[in-house]
Amino acid sequence: MDGIDGIYAQDSFFTLSLAGQIGLALVSVMLAAGTVFLAWRLSRVRSLILRVFVAVVLFGAFVWISPQVYYAYYLLIFDGLPLQWVVQDPPSPLFLVKLLGFSVKSDLSHHGQGLLGWLCLGAALWPQRDASRLGE
Numbered sequence: 001m002d003g004i005d006g007i008y009a010q011d012s013f014f015t016l017s018l019a020g021q022i023g024l025a026l027v028s029v030m031l032a033a034g035t036v037f038l039a040w041r042l043s044r045v046r047s048l049i050l051r052v053f054v055a056v057v058l059f060g061a062f063v064w065i066s067p068q069v070y071y072a073y074y075l076l077i078f079d080g081l082p083l084q085w086v087v088q089d090p091p092s093p094l095f096l097v098k099l100l101g102f103s104v105k106s107d108l109s110h111h112g113q114g115l116l117g118w119l120c121l122g123a124a125l126w127p128q129r130d131a132s133r134l135g136e
Helices: 018-042 048-077 094-098 108-125
Strands: none
Touching: 018 048, 018 108, 048 094, 048 108, 094 108
């Protein structure tokens, strides 16, 4: 791991080949973009509290279900992995708060999840146009 310093120096991301890292980054960007888009789209023309609720639910769903998507990617790049369901129990509200506070673990995965949570909240809180006025 020459040249990799700081808190992420021991992150498992850096054990992947360059192609594996690029693929994992692409999977992550696509999942994150889809989640943020859904937060934005599903929170249009709703009350502020409902918009925050939508963002938190989507963030929690991402944290809960995304390990299966990542495992499917690992099935493509690693030989011999068994087909299995890796999704565990849904995350607790306290765990989601800890992710948002970047205080779970100092690794790319957990920090990325925290950033995604903030992006979902930002997308849900972004000023919305009133859909009933779009035709005017």
